[in-house]
Amino acid sequence: MFYCVLMATLGSFSVGWTIGSPNVPGEITHNCPTGNAHINNPQLPDCLPMDTTLWGFAVSSFCVGALIAGFFGGHIQTKLGRKLAIRYNTIPWVIGSILMGAAAHNAMFIIGRLITGFSCGLGSVCIPTYIGETSTIRARGAMGTCHQFFIVSGILLASVIGLPTSTVPLWRLNFALVGIPAIVQYFLTYTMVESPRWLVSQNRIDEARYSLARLRGKKANIDGEFYEIVESQLGSAAAASVAHSPDNTMKPITQAQRAEGEDEEDALRPTHDDDAVGPFSDEASEQVNRQDALNHIQVFKDPLIRHVTLIILFLHFMQQWIGMNAVIFYSTTIYAEAFDQSMSQYMAIATTGVNFVATLLSVLLVDRMGRRALLLIAEFGCTLFSMLLVIGYALHIPALLVVSVFLYVASFAVGVGPIPWMITSELTPTYANSAVSSLATAMNWSMNFVIGLVFPLIFEKIAGYTFCIFIGVGIVAMFVTAIFLPET
Structure with a gap:
């Protein structure tokens, strides 16, 4: 079981690499001193000059691909099966990595990033579903967090590799490396067990x-x-x-x-908990004997599934609008308010390290504390430390700024990051799982795109005060979770 989960989450690692790859080498990628001159290579420009708006779109363009693939991902995994969907999902990563690594102009880079997004979206549907359907009940919590754990592992390694590759022309290598784990996963899926x-x-x-x-x-x-x-x-x-x-x-x-x-x-049926509420x-x-799979429209017509779907959609909306990916995409820019460029890059890597350790802690806690309690604690932490981050920025206290970002990231990673993905399959009956999962993935990646696109524009105008938006989202999230979310 663990081997199969490990093979599946190689795709989660590639999702993390796609998310984290622009962070550290992003500046040299779109704003190097020599611009689009062909000094280091007569065939390729030294970098791809873009203004803030275009670079924000380039960074976020993979979310458009993820949104499209995620929306149709439920149908794909139902048609092909979980195992085959995971195998074919590796192909766009390979194609996209080649396009980004060999990008001769901005459009080629953006299209490559868009194509890698297809794999991110489909992987976000079929990997958590596969994990939930192959894991034992006792191990499902720990196995479920493996998806998020490998995402943050990919983000961390992309940031670490991004430091030595923040030069011309090595920034190309940073974006192209996402194809390597995808190729490895393609062949290793032959050793996996179908759901x-x-x-x-x-x-x-x-x-x-x-x-x-x-x-x-x-x-x-x-x-x-x-x-x-x-x-x-x-x-x-x-x-x-x-x-x-x-x-x-x-x-x-x-x-x-x-x-x-x-x-x-009737006598053969497993007994149900009479105290369930x-x-x-x-x-x-x-509805236990209902076999026909529901589509995207039918999940909103069924009163039970509509209730579940709306809760899950809110959790995925909240996961993005509480601000974590804004930190991952642009942590170097945030730290530049307090440090020079070199130190900001190191601090960005340290941030992904905190994300990695806190996600590992989530693996240990999620089955002991329960999903609901851990999510409430995480939402409270994100809200509190966003407030402290704004205070640190307003009063120009670099130490408070750094500590707030670290603790904010830890709060997110311990609950807000892994639980929405895990809880989707745990709250949803099998006959509605594919439709609800694809809707949740579409919501997640569409909001991811919006955050990646608008955050640099807002940050350029109001800098650290941007986190006031995330404070408001965090407060609403705590109330919704406390009132409407049941324990699974």
Whole structure:
């Protein structure tokens, strides 16, 4: 199981590299002293001169690709399967890395970044889904945070590599390296196990049992878990036929079998917690035999799924508008308010290091504290330290500015970063998972694009006071989480 999660999250690492690669070498990429002269290479310009607006668009353009691929990602992963979607998802990273590394003009660089965004968007749908569907219940929290953990690992390494490559022409290498883990992942996906839940949804029952047995180990008893998977996808009659089978295998389920009466199967169903509360208990039990996958429109027509979808969409909106990616994209610019250019680059790398360590802490805490409590603490921390950051900027206190950014990043990484991705599959029934996941990914990346585009313009005008916007978002997020978000 952990091996399969590790292989899947190689794509998460590439997402992080795509996000973090413009941070440290960004200045030399679009504003080097020699401009677009061909001094170091007669075939390629030394850099790609852009004004603030165009560079902001170039940095954020991958979010447009991610938005498009994310919106259709649910359909793609349902059609191809989780494993095959992850494999084919590596191809745009390779193409985009070549275009960016060999960019002869601004448009070529932007198109390359846009294409890498396709992989970021589809990966943001199929990787968390694959992790949620292959992990055990006990390990699902820790495994779920691996997606965010490898994203921040990619951001960190991109920043570290960005320091020695912040020269002409080595900045090209920094953007091109994202293709390497993508190529490695393409071949390693052949060693992964397909999601048992997806296989059951495709009526490939024996393959699903074999897949689950490989994930859980030779000595594990998978009967109970397999029953629940089949029941959730095909109904209790189908699940009961597995239980009644002498060898616990079955042929593909026919429509007639799905439609059989289920009264006689009630005793075989797993027991439910009678003390469960809220709209995620009784109504979910009544809909347990609903097999048809919902599309983007249907999730808003179903009262139960609409409630879940709106909460998830808000969490993904909040994850971007609380300001973290503004810090990741432009931390060097923020630190330039207090330090020189060289020290600002080192501080930017240290910031990604804090992000890495705090995300590792989240892996340890998420199953102990619970998703809701950890998210509330993280939102409070982001709001508090955004306030202190504004104070540090207003009073010109460099030490307070640095400490505030570090603690803000730590607060985000411990909860706001990983939990929206993880909680999407945990709150959503399997039949609605693909549609809700793709909507959430589209929301996340569209807001990511807006932040990346407008933040440098706003920061240019009001500098550190920009974080007042993020303070307001953080306050609203705490109230919404406290009132509407259930524990999973």
